[in-house]
Amino acid sequence: MEQVLWPKHCVQETAEVELHKDLMVNSSKNNIFHIKKGNDSDIDSYSAFWDNFKRQETELHSILKQWNVTHVYVAGLATDYCVAATALDAMDLNYTTYLIQDACRGVANESINNKTNEMRQRGIQIIQSRQVKTLVNCASIHHHNQNVQLQQLIEQYQDHSHVDLSEHQLTDEDMKIISKEILIRKQCKQLVLRSNRITSVGVSILAQTLHNNNSLNYLDLSSNQVSDDGVHFLSIILSMNNNILKKLDLGKNGITDNGMKHLAQMIKTNKILTQLDLCSNEITDEGIRLLADAIENSNSTIELLWLTSNTLITDKSIESIIGMVKKNQSLKRLWMFKCNLSEIGKKKLKELEQLNKNFRVYVNNWKD
Incomplete structure (x- = not known):
């Protein structure tokens, strides 16, 4: 990337960095940040x-x-x-x-x-x-109206039902309503929050509600901004085994190897989760090594694992995956197409199907 050599300006501790004298700033408030x-x-x-x-x-x-x-x-x-x-x-x-x-x-x-x-x-x-x-x-009025609309939308769902709130521009603040009304009051079984504006802050609110939750078995947070911090919040709760969440979708959330560290630690102790979707993130071979090691040596419940469209995954992950599949008997399906695998690497993975008749790996598309 090209950079510009600028003349010296805005030097620290000089008058150039001071705010303009006519700018009104109420320094007595605690919501002013520099x-x-x-x-x-x-x-x-x-x-x-x-x-x-x-x-x-x-x-x-x-x-x-x-x-x-x-x-x-x-x-x-x-x-x-x-x-x-x-x-x-x-x-x-x-x-x-x-x-x-x-x-x-x-x-x-x-x-x-x-x-x-x-x-x-x-x-x-x-x-x-x-x-x-x-x-x-x-904007203030609009936010109030959004809360009213969200409440009205929630009321359309029956107790213990499947709730889909995808693409509703939901924010972290809305997660307080979601937690109270959908997870606690209505005790929904499946909650889809795909393609909203939820960050790690909102995930922390949801995670607290999952503590001792006996209704939710499926949570879809794909295409949000969960990030590694959000994964950390979820991993802490899911490590406690005091909920019934079986399927977790975290696709397209900017998750890196740091997030994989948290997931790997959770998988070592979690005895409930059976399906984990990590498609379209920023996971590298190191992240796969951490996850595969945890599943290989410490987990007996993961059955379906989605890693599709993680373009930083290369053939360096092949041996870790082979070891995981050979030793772990619970894993039945693995999706790894649109990763950065060579044809030789894909062939090695497909050969695993001959060793375990109950196992299938998809390296070219959803069916192959």
Whole structure:
């Protein structure tokens, strides 16, 4: 990635980094946070969320989630660099994002226009400062209306039923209602929350409700933002064996090898879970080694395992999987297509079907 050599500016502990004297900030409130970025002199850091290489994350996203923020308004300097990068990252993190255009200044007209067009195309709303108060008030009313709509939606489901709330733009704050009304009051058996805006914060709320839960046997959290932290919360609860959850879907949640460490520890003690879906994550061969070792040596309940579309898994995982299948007698189905396996690697996995007549592995598609 190309970097720009900027003139010296915004030097720490100089007047350049002070907030403008006309900016009204109520320092007596505890909801004012100062986020530091650009601490590495070798890497540009435009966004308030990440450095430009996405190696170092600031605490901003974590703070916003703790405060259940859903709408982000961006202003400042410079429109075509730090402001645009922050707004685009906010959009990627599923915040409703606004750029306050007349509260920004840029470097060059051409780059300002280009970035403004890019932001518009990505769904960021370009507004003026006079609109902010009205939009904030409307957002508050909208959130209240969403809660009412969610309650009405929940009431449509019978007790002990299958509840599907996919693609409803549910947030972490909504998980309090989900836990109270669906898991506790209605005691649903299956809960599908696919393709919402749930992060590790929301997962921690759900995980607490799973403690001593005797109704839920299937939980689908695929296509959210669970992350390794969310996996950690779930793993702690599932390690206790005081629930009846048999199937867990964590596909497409940005889970890495760190999350696999938590899952591996959980699998060593869990005696209930039979189906685990980890498709489309960021798991590498090391993560597979950890998981395979846990299933091979300490687990006798996992029957179905989905690892499809983990493109960082290579032939280096083959031996770990072979060892797992040979020793573990409970595993019956393994999906591993759209990983980075060679034809030789796929052939080795298919040969496992000859050793165990009850086992099938799918390396090309859902049926082969």
